[in-house]
Amino acid sequence: MSNVVLKCKDLGIVFGGLAAVNDFDIEVHEKEIAGLIGPNGAGKTTVFNLLTKVYEPTSGEIFLNGESTAKKTTVQLSKAGIARTFQNIRLFNRLTVAENVMTAMNQSMRYSLFEAVLRLPRYWKEEKEARAKALELLSIFDMQGMADVSAGSLPYGAQRRLEIVRALATEPSLLLLDEPAAGMNPAETAELMENIGRIRDRFGIAILLIEHDMSLVMGICDQITGLNFGQVIARGTPEQIQSNPVVIEAYLGKHKEG
Amino acid sequence: MSFLNYLVSGLSLGSIYAIIALGYTMVYGIAKMLNFAHGDVIMIGSYVCFFAFTRYGLNPFISVILAMLVCTMLGIVIEKLAYKPLRAAPSLAVLITAIGVSYLLQNMALLLWSSNPKVFTPIVGKPGSNSFTIGGLTVSYVTLLTIVTCVVIMIVLTTFISRTKLGKAMRAVSEDKGAAQLMGIDVNTTISVTFAIGSGLAAVAGILLCSAYPNLTPTTGSMPGIKAFTAAVFGGIGSIPGAFLGGLLLGIIENLAKAYISTQISDAIVFGVLIIVLLVKPAGLLGKPMREKV
Amino acid sequence: MNRLKGMNRTTRKNYITYLVVIAAYVILEVLMRGGGLKAATKGMLVPICAYIVMALSLNLTVGIMGELSLGHAGFMSVGAFCGTATTMCLVNAIPSGGLRLCLGIIVGTIAAALVGFLIGIPVLRLRGDYLAIVTLAFGEIIKSIVGNVYMGVDGGRLKFSMFTNELNLSPNGRIIIEGAMGIRSIPRIATFTAGFILIMISLIVIFHMVGSRAGRAIMAIRDNYIAAESIGIPAFKYKITAFTISAAMAGAAGALFGNNYSSLIASKFNIDTSILVLVFVVLGGQGNMLGSIIAAAALTILPEALRGFADYRMLMYAIILIAVMLVSNNAKVKDILKNLAEKRAAKAMKGGAAHE
Numbered sequence: 039m040s041n042v043v044l045k046c047k048d049l050g051i052v053f054g055g056l057a058a059v060n061d062f063d064i065e066v067h068e069k070e071i072a073g074l075i076g077p078n079g080a081g082k083t084t085v086f087n088l089l090t091k092v093y094e095p096t097s098g099e100i101f102l103n104g105e106s107t108a109k110k111t112t113v114q115l116s117k118a119g120i121a122r123t124f125q126n127i128r129l130f131n132r133l134t135v136a137e138n139v140m141t142a143m144n145q146s147m148r149y150s151l152f153e154a155v156l157r158l159p160r161y162w163k164e165e166k167e168a169r170a171k172a173l174e175l176l177s178i179f180d181m182q183g184m185a186d187v188s189a190g191s192l193p194y195g196a197q198r199r200l201e202i203v204r205a206l207a208t209e210p211s212l213l214l215l216d217e218p219a220a221g222m223n224p225a226e227t228a229e230l231m232e233n234i235g236r237i238r239d240r241f242g243i244a245i246l247l248i249e250h251d252m253s254l255v256m257g258i259c260d261q262i263t264g265l266n267f268g269q270v271i272a273r274g275t276p277e278q279i280q281s282n283p284v285v286i287e288a289y290l291g292k293h294k295e296g
Numbered sequence: 297m298s299f300l301n302y303l304v305s306g307l308s309l310g311s312i313y314a315i316i317a318l319g320y321t322m323v324y325g326i327a328k329m330l331n332f333a334h335g336d337v338i339m340i341g342s343y344v345c346f347f348a349f350t351r352y353g354l355n356p357f358i359s360v361i362l363a364m365l366v367c368t369m370l371g372i373v374i375e376k377l378a379y380k381p382l383r384a385a386p387s388l389a390v391l392i393t394a395i396g397v398s399y400l401l402q403n404m405a406l407l408l409w410s411s412n413p414k415v416f417t418p419i420v421g422k423p424g425s426n427s428f429t430i431g432g433l434t435v436s437y438v439t440l441l442t443i444v445t446c447v448v449i450m451i452v453l454t455t456f457i458s459r460t461k462l463g464k465a466m467r468a469v470s471e472d473k474g475a476a477q478l479m480g481i482d483v484n485t486t487i488s489v490t491f492a493i494g495s496g497l498a499a500v501a502g503i504l505l506c507s508a509y510p511n512l513t514p515t516t517g518s519m520p521g522i523k524a525f526t527a528a529v530f531g532g533i534g535s536i537p538g539a540f541l542g543g544l545l546l547g548i549i550e551n552l553a554k555a556y557i558s559t560q561i562s563d564a565i566v567f568g569v570l571i572i573v574l575l576v577k578p579a580g581l582l583g584k585p586m587r588e589k590v
Numbered sequence: 591m592n593r594l595k596g597m598n599r600t601t602r603k604n605y606i607t608y609l610v611v612i613a614a615y616v617i618l619e620v621l622m623r624g625g626g627l628k629a630a631t632k633g634m635l636v637p638i639c640a641y642i643v644m645a646l647s648l649n650l651t652v653g654i655m656g657e658l659s660l661g662h663a664g665f666m667s668v669g670a671f672c673g674t675a676t677t678m679c680l681v682n683a684i685p686s687g688g689l690r691l692c693l694g695i696i697v698g699t700i701a702a703a704l705v706g707f708l709i710g711i712p713v714l715r716l717r718g719d720y721l722a723i724v725t726l727a728f729g730e731i732i733k734s735i736v737g738n739v740y741m742g743v744d745g746g747r748l749k750f751s752m753f754t755n756e757l758n759l760s761p762n763g764r765i766i767i768e769g770a771m772g773i774r775s776i777p778r779i780a781t782f783t784a785g786f787i788l789i790m791i792s793l794i795v796i797f798h799m800v801g802s803r804a805g806r807a808i809m810a811i812r813d814n815y816i817a818a819e820s821i822g823i824p825a826f827k828y829k830i831t832a833f834t835i836s837a838a839m840a841g842a843a844g845a846l847f848g849n850n851y852s853s854l855i856a857s858k859f860n861i862d863t864s865i866l867v868l869v870f871v872v873l874g875g876q877g878n879m880l881g882s883i884i885a886a887a888a889l890t891i892l893p894e895a896l897r898g899f900a901d902y903r904m905l906m907y908a909i910i911l912i913a914v915m916l917v918s919n920n921a922k923v924k925d926i927l928k929n930l931a932e933k934r935a936a937k938a939m940k941g942g943a944a945h946e
Binding site: 382395399522533561567571578 | 658
């Protein structure tokens with residue numbers, strides 16, 4: 039069995055007396071794609087916010103590559119290897135596409151502000167490398183031609199793809215994708231699926247994704263966790279989930295007989 | 297002077313700040329803008345009252361009503377001409393426009409009435425005796441009137457906001473403009489009414505201010521305006537009880553600082569207290585903390 | 591020209607800005623030497639330079655960092671008083687005016703940077719309108735404090751007191767800062783060339799910072815701080831860096847400004863001055879440095895140019911300000927501009943694709 043990248047134990051958060059997420063457990067391995075499904079308001083995005091410390095969990099533990107993340111902030115977690123995308127796209131709209139990606143490489147760059155203002159050799163060297171790397175990452179989605187366009191002016195689908203590239207630029211070991219196919223047409227979704235698989239193979243990382251598009255989830259996930267009212271209601275392979283009556287009920291509502 | 301005296305005069309100054317702060321806080325609540333011209337509406341109201349009462353000897357009550365009417369109209373006109381076209385614009389553009397309106401009012405006043413200070417006659421008080429004494433505490437009629445006016449305004453306004461249809465509409469618009477519109481509330485009228493009330497109150501505040509500090513010039517409203525704005529933020533901008541609380545506290549702190557620490561840096565102390573409050577409670581004393589949805 | 595075409599748009603715009611500033615300097619310098627400038631115009635050159643640096647400084651905070659500061663005059667004040675006091679103290683020690691001015695500007699810059707850093711620590715934890723009001727409060731506090739400082743030199747030693755003059759200077763002593771009356775009999779050593787150099791340095795610092803990882807991080811925080819933190823950008827650290835640099839520049843502008851007049855008082859650097867500079871930034875365009883330069887120069891000259899209208903000039907100024915805001919934010923005008931931008935983006939995308 040390959041390394042466990044993410045492990046959550048009894049993770050939970052309470053908002054104003056209401057448990058938005060309760061006793062959430064999951065294990066995601068290297069080179070594994072895990073899916074998180076559930077109806078609206080089930081607490082899927084809240085799980086991402088807990089994993090990235092946008093919210094502080096009220097209970098439970100998170101381990102990233104075997105280390106507890108209890109004392110880490112959002113910024114430190116990025117350094118530790120978590121990267122994410124957002125359900126409501128959050129790009130740096132007034133920066134160019136390439137700059138969006140290069141910003142994510144900030145923590146691996148070394149030159150100081152002083153070197154930047156005086157434009158010393160290390161500035162030029164690292165900037166050149168960063169731009170080359172950004173273009174290479176953009177080429178995953180065939181976006182290198184848009185490098186110098188401002189991110190805010192990109193079409194919707196391209197914005198979603200750019201968020202993934204930006205997340206990859208932080209060199210994560212765990213990639214969290216929040217509804218990557220939202221708003222895409224079937225052809226775009228199929229292409230995205232292929233690309234997510236390729237990202238996994240090429241970077242050897244673990245991916246946890248939230249998705250409503252069942253064809254995408256069933257098509258690429260190795261394991262799926264079903265969530266409803268903040269509780270894990272099912273867990274298993276795509277085939278197991280597809281035929282799980284609790285999941286079907288959560289999605290379609292209780293089937294009244296007679 | 298005794299501590300109690302300082303406290304009462306601080307309360308009176310604070311009442312003026314509170315009435316001005318209401319204008320800021322209501323407009324901020326509903327239009328999410330810092331109406332920098334509010335202080336200058338105060339000045340216009342004071343001039344109207346000065347001419348009506350001191351110059352032409354009209355009845356003080358009528359003078360006050362006249363000043364309120366002029367300011368109410370002014371508030372509505374400013375909103376219609378300068379702020380309404382910018383409702384979708386970035387907040388910085390609205391801020392600069394408000395600053396432009398402030399310059400405009402000040403310079404119009406300068407042209408009409410010159411920079412020579414006008415000596416304002418207090419609207420209450422008998423000739424020869426401007427104050428009375430209770431138990432060793434000397435209180436001027438203006439001070440008493442200011443505090444009473446502030447209390448009355450507080451009661452009337454709170455009732456208006458919570459009980460009347462228009463008041464409820466104002467609260468709805470400040471919560472969510474779009475939803476309020478869908479519920480059939482006329483957003484434009486509601487915003488106009490808010491500006492009208494705020495500006496009418498500004499006239500009252502101006503008259504009380506000039507009755508206590510009788511030098512009237514085109515820039516009379518600037519500093520009290522900024523301080524009242526501070527008071528509104530201090531109490532939690534957007535909150536009406538917050539504006540009262542902030543105004544009163546600010547007035548008291550300013551007066552006590554003047555009395556016991558130093559007149560030269562009383563303003564610095566007032567602003568220092570504001571900074572400390574905001575660091576401890578980033579949304580002000582009674583403000584609601586905002587959280588961004590991720 | 592071909593090289594210009596090869597650069598990306600930002601770099602090209604930066605070079606154009608440098609060129610405009612250098613050209614303006616050369617033309618004005620030639621005119622001045624040839625006696626083609628009126629004394630009144632000549633006298634405005636240094637203040638214009640100081641206001642341009644102020645506008646650049648505030649544009650770094652407002653345009654690049656995306657936070658509203660209403661107390662920038664405070665940093666200018668710190669720079670002006672520290673810078674001018676320095677040059678006054680060194681009158682006998684350093685005969686060269688240029689060298690003294692240089693030292694004065696350095697001291698003013700460092701002092702303002704320090705104050706900016708200290709104020710930034712609490713202020714930058716707040717956001718939006720709250721941040722703005724707290725900067726306003728700090729601006730007023732600086733004004734009150736600076737207006738109550740007494741400083742003198744006596745037998746090679748500096749003496750300070752607050753609120754009242756308790757310096758007890760000996761007959762040989764010299765008072766430098768005198769509370770609310772500020773500094774008087776300043777030798778006026780600021781020059782247009784010094785102003786020009788200061789503008790160029792400010793531009794280089796801003797452009798080179800914006801074009802570096804620090805600049806990208808700061809703009810990323812401005813555009814979306816949650817996303818910025820998610821990719822490991824420590825928001826507070828970058829904001830305080832930008833704010834300190836911005837304060838330092840305002841201090842430099844103040845030191846230049848202070849050394850240009852024969853007297854200097856603390857109440858000059860009030861909220862009106864902060865707002866004046868904010869107007870330059872907004873009219874010139876947030877994040878647009880050339881715009882700030884042009885707006886600062888034009889709006890400093892405008893009230894003078896409107897002198898013919900005598901009493902009406904400030905009224906005209908106010909009306910122009912409102913009109914510009916209403917027109918530039920008009921929905922129709924914005925649509926036209928947006929269409930232009932979209933066409934340009936589409937062209938760039940096509941061009942980019944052709945390159946690959």
